[in-house]
Amino acid sequence: MSAPWLTVIGIGEDGLDGLSGVAKRALAEAQFVIGGKRHLELAGSLSCETVSWPSPFAEGLKLIDARRGAATVVLATGDPMCFGLGATLSRRYPADEMTVLPVPSAFSLAAARLDWPLEEVETLSVHGRPLDRLRAHLHPGARLLCLTSNAEAPRRAADLLADEGYGASRMTVLEHMGGARERIVSGTAESWHEEVADFHLLAIEAIAVRDTPVRSRLAGLPDDAFRHDGKITKREIRAATLAKLAPHPGALLWDIGAGSGSIAIEWMRAAPRAKAIALEPDAGRRAFAIANAAALGVPDLDLRDAAAPEGLDGLPVPDAIFLGGGLTAEGIVPAAIAALKPGGRLVANAVTLESEAVLLKAYEAHGGELCRLSIARAGRVGGFTGWRPLMPVTQWSFVKP
Known part of the structure; x- marks a missing residue:
């Protein structure tokens, strides 16, 4: 042509x-x-x-x-x-x-109306997407420009902001920008009651109350940010694990043995457009992971009722793999290595001697890095304070040539 x-x-x-x-x-x-x-x-x-x-x-x-x-x-x-x-x-x-x-896009028009430098604003779409995505972008002082689906979206966003401790945030709805029906309506999330048009853009200036927790996009959220039954990669170990996995924009993670989903969720929060497929055969833990993903702003987590290695068949090629469970399953490490693209990262954590033995063999066969992570947290010992150690974690990390 x-x-x-x-x-x-x-x-x-x-x-x-x-x-x-x-x-x-x-x-x-x-x-x-x-x-x-x-x-x-x-x-x-x-x-x-x-x-x-x-x-x-x-x-x-x-x-x-x-x-x-x-x-x-x-x-x-x-x-x-x-x-x-x-x-x-x-x-x-x-x-x-x-x-x-x-x-001009709706974002450009809104930035011009609000006098907001566009490079200092986060832009996102919840049009046809879960509104829970807003949660990952909230922090004190955040300015958000959001494409929405309908007239109900601002009310639902106001409820979400209040639920997150951002009820004092200023919300502005900009309707039909650039046309004869243009209208701008503002108010606070905690007192929002405006009726607005379906076709609009929602702007949010996030204001947190004093005790609102700040949830950084860096890895290492507090353990109590997640619902779990005890099967969770603890905060300090999680931060060290994500550092080795090295999330980057658009990258795909396989989280095998996802438990409460903490690794996959923090991976998706850490970089724009990062994606994760989480495999977890336990129904109760999948329920925790679904709830955690929504509460922490990544409702697009792809959570599957499956175990490895059989659950890996047909999945898109990952940039990184985390083995948080099932290390003793026959063939799991070779299958994971085979699935990775060149330059892909694999991180596996073990707390049992049996799983540790698997990692030692993998290290001897493939190289990489093998380390032991030991964490102790201060706690009360009678009338004094002492160290309470967590179970040590043996970690093997590997970059595929």
Whole structure:
């Protein structure tokens, strides 16, 4: 094909007036235009075939596929590559077949209205996603710009903020930015009662009360931040383990024998877009892990009722693997090493002699680092204070060549 046949046009509340000449020409020359009902109304009268995006969503993609090569326009909101349809289409069509023409995103418009430097703000989407994702971004002084799903979202966000100890936070809802119906409504989370439009952006200035716990994104949350039955990697060991696993943006972790999910949860909190698949065969512990993931802001944790090595079949290739349980299962270490991509990291912790023997053999066979971690916490001993040791942990870490 000599030129892109697919044009993705971002359109704002000002409709055609806000489009560039290039975007207007693409609309005028299009043979087929597809977009949401609101987008088509904003675009006005068009001379070509137009279709409102159908449900289910995949049916719209099929309509675009059927017209491949013909001049096609997809209408989207604002900047299509910012939590928008453009990202979906870019995974489907190569760059030389597609032109993207954005207008200012909702984030840019909101930052301009609020006088917030955009580089000092966290932007996220809870549109069609669990609102619990907000929890991972809360800290005193945080400024958040959030794409939401509907008019109920601010009320639910206010309840969440109050639940987390951020009831004094200032919330601002910016409706229909850039158009004739633009409206800005503000209030505090603890007293929020405003009725707002479905189409809006939610801005939050996080204000914590004095005793609100600060939950850092660095590894090592307090043990009592998690619900568990005692099967949890303790705080200090967890921090040392995550340091060896080295989470980074977009990386995938397999957490094998996840227990309460503490390692997988802190992995996902530590880096943007980090993902984790957690295997845990015990139903009670999976229930703890599900609750912990939601409470700590990573409800997208992929938790599975499975054990290794059989539960590893068909999983996407990981960047890192944590073996927190099941070390004595036949073939678990070789299976984990085989699954890793080159440069991938494996960390295994053992507290029993039997598991420690497995790690010693792995160290002798593959190298890496073998260390013992011993932690003691101060506690009352009668009328005095003494050290109470935790069970020592033998840790093997390995980077695949």
